[in-house]
Amino acid sequence: MSAYHDFVSPNADYAANFGDKGSLALAPTKKLAIVTCMDARLNAYAHLGIKEGEAHIIRNAGGVAKDALRSIIISQRLLGTREIAVFHHTGCGMLTFDTPQLRKLVKESDPGNTALQAVDNIDFLEFPDLEQSVKDDVTYLKENPLVLPETTVTGWIYEVETGKIRRVV
Ligand SMILES: [Zn+2]
Secondary structure, rough: OOOOHHHHHHHHHHHHHOOOOOOOOOOOOOOOEEEEEEEOOOOOOHHHHOOOOOOOEEEEOOOHHHHHHOOOHHHHHHOOOOOEEEEEEEHHHHHOOHHHHHHHHHHOOOOOOHHHHHHHOOOOOOOHHHHHHHHHHHHHHOOOOOOOOEEEEEEEEEOOOOOOOOEEO
């Protein structure tokens, strides 16, 4: 049984308690964009005390800034955000593989299928050092000409073992 079957009942409860959230503005009230990992253990709303309507939460594998750039440009230029917080986390899957390995895995899953060679064009943007990866992403955003120059950029680590955050840069 697919997991999507479990959507309906919780959503009915959620909608029944939706309150006045239907009147929230499109632009985030904190003028904040958070870049964080897609890891299923992370709940940025809960662990940062953010409510609906307050911030963009841009998620991808690793919370990698380069991968988030498209969304960041939209967030800043069209929806008024002026601050970015990058969160990477302990126990991240991005610390456990490298791009050549993953390309090989995909291609070897169906060796006769030449269409899978398309994976050779994908950089999976893995990182071997957690703390350095946060510093690198903050530098990437601060130096990127497509990010507004007045943007406040901070870098953080979330600990999946404790639920605690700590600022890196
Ligand atoms: Zn992760």
